[in-house]
Amino acid sequence: MLNQPGQFPPPPPPPLTSERWVRQFDEIKEYGGIADSARTAEQTAIARFWTANVIRQYNLLGRDLASTYSLDLVRTARLVAMINVVGADAQIAVMHWKYSFLAWRPVTAIDPTAVIADGFGPVPGHDDGNDRTAEQIGWRPLITTPNHPEFPSAHGSITSAVAEVLTEFLGTDRIDVTIHGFDPAGAAGNLNASHHFDSAASLRAEIADARVLAGLHFRFSCEAGIDLGRKVAHYALNHAFGNRQ
Numbered sequence: 001m002l003n004q005p006g007q008f009p010p011p012p013p014p015p016l017t018s019e020r021w022v023r024q025f026d027e028i029k030e031y032g033g034i035a036d037s038a039r040t041a042e043q044t045a046i047a048r049f050w051t052a053n054v055i056r057q058y059n060l061l062g063r064d065l066a067s068t069y070s071l072d073l074v075r076t077a078r079l080v081a082m083i084n085v086v087g088a089d090a091q092i093a094v095m096h097w098k099y100s101f102l103a104w105r106p107v108t109a110i111d112p113t114a115v116i117a118d119g120f121g122p123v124p125g126h127d128d129g130n131d132r133t134a135e136q137i138g139w140r141p142l143i144t145t146p147n148h149p150e151f152p153s154a155h156g157s158i159t160s161a162v163a164e165v166l167t168e169f170l171g172t173d174r175i176d177v178t179i180h181g182f183d184p185a186g187a188a189g190n191l192n193a194s195h196h197f198d199s200a201a202s203l204r205a206e207i208a209d210a211r212v213l214a215g216l217h218f219r220f221s222c223e224a225g226i227d228l229g230r231k232v233a234h235y236a237l238n239h240a241f242g243n244r245q
Contacts, residue, residue, distance in 0.1 A: 001085065001086070001089050001235075001236040001239060001240040002089055002092070002093065002232065002235065002236065005092050005093055005095075005096035006093070006096050006097070006100070007093070007232075007235070008093060008228055008231040008232060008235075009097070010097055010151075010152055010224040010227065010228055011224070012101065013101065013103050013150075013151050013218075013220060013221070013224075014220055016128040016129060016130055017129075017130060020220065021128070021130070021133075022130065022132045022133055024218045024219045024220055025106075025109065025110070025128075025133045025218070026133070027212060027218075027219060028106045028110075028212055028215060028217075028218055028219075029106075029110050029134075029136065029139065031043070031212060031213055031215075032106060032141050032142060032212055032213060032214060032215025032216070033139055033140065033141065033142065033215055034140050034141060034142045034215070035140075037142070039142075039213055043209075043213045044142065044213070045184070045193075046195075046206065046209065046210050046213060047142055047143060047210050047211075047213040047214040048142075048143070048182055048184045048214075049181035049182055049183075049193050049195060049210065050155065050181060050182075050206075050207060050210040050211070050214070051143055051181075051182050051214070052180070052181040052182040052189075052190075052191055053189065053191075054155065054158055054159075055084075055087075056191060057179060057180060057181060057191065058083050058084075058087065058158075058162050058179075059080065059083065059084070060180055060191065061083070061162075061177060061179055061180075062076075062079050062080040062083050063080075064177075064178070065079060065166075065177070066079065066080075078241070079165075079169055081241075082165045082169060082237065082241060083162055083165055085236070085240070086161050086162070086164075086165050086232070086233045086236045086237060087158045087161055087162060087165075089161075089232050089233075089236050090157045090158050090160070090161035090228070090229045090232045090233065091154060091157065091158055093157065093228055093232050094152055094153075094154045094157040094158075094225060094228060094229075095148070095154070097151070097152055097228070098148055098149040098150070098151065098152070098154070099148075099149060101149065101150075101151045102149050103149055103150040103151035103221070104149075104150055105145050105149070105150045105216070105217075106141060106145075106150075106215055106216070106217070106218060107139065107140060107141055107145050107215070109128065109133075110135060110136050110139040111135060111136060111137055111138060111139045111140070112127065112135060113137055114139075114140075140215070141214060141215025141216055142213070142214050142215045143214040143215060143216055145215075145216060146216070150217065150218065150221055151218075151220075151221045151224060152221050152222075152224035152225035152228055153208075153211055153216075153217045153221045153222045153224070153225030153226075154225065155207055155210075155211055155225070156204075156207055156208060156211065156217070156221070156222045156223075156224075156225025156226045156228075156229065157225040157226070157228050157229035157232070158229060159203065159204065159207040159226075159229065160204050160207075160225065160226040160227070160228070160229030160230045160233070161229035161230070161232055161233040162229075162233075163175070163200040163203045163204055163229075163230070163233075164200070164229070164230050164233035164234055164237070165233055165237065166200060167200045168233075168234070168237050173199050173200045173201065174198060174199055175197060175198070175199060175200050175203070176196075176197075176198055177196070177197055177203075178194050178195070178196045178197075179194065179195055179196075179197065179203075180192070180193065180194050181193050181194070181195065204226050207222070207226070208222035208223065208226060
């Protein structure tokens with residue numbers, strides 16, 4: 001639905017010499033590691049909740065909303081189309097920018113020895129050259145790092161896009177939804193846990209926190225992904241789906 005994948009360019013990641021870089025490097029190093037982390041048990045549960053299959057999560061949400069609001073067949077199909085097509089465009093856009101910026105993941109920034117000899121070599125900035133950041137050999141994230149670049153956050157993008165779908169479909173930021181996610185006490189791939197969100201803002205805030213707590217993304221990547229997802233969804237909904245209902 002976009003004119004081109006790069007229609008909404010995000011601002012670049014912060015310079016490696018900036019205070020913002022140092023602050024967010026330290027944040028994820030402290031809270032995102034699998035060992036010796038400052039995370040609470042509740043924060044660990046939040047990080048793991050958002051490892052669920054996001055396509056299943058948001059299609060289940062669409063079905064739940066159809067039941068809650070007693071949507072007829074046409075309006076149900078329309079809502080589910082919004083979730084899936086807008087979500088797909090958000091992911092197309094975010095992957096375009098990931099492979100444009102080629103930013104390194106926290107695991108690579110914190111432990112330079114974590115780079116695997118894959119034939120491509122270290123990403124640019126293998127050493128940040130900043131004496132205010134302390135590397136830590138052996139640091140690993142709570143959740144295994146996906147095999148695509150850091151910036152912007154893909155989950156931030158799709159979750160923010162779905163939050164915008166809900167806002168525009170329901171006509172309010174007070175979305176009042178329950179989303180199902182992964183429960184570490186259950187079987188692999190389960191959607192047994194549930195989190196309630198009163199507002200689109202609270203949903204966006206939790207996904208940003210979750211990816212930092214998982215050790216997967218610097219906060220600036222989450223923020224950029226969230227902003228990108230909102231812009232993609234707002235454009236797509238207004239140009240392809242017309243009014244809210």
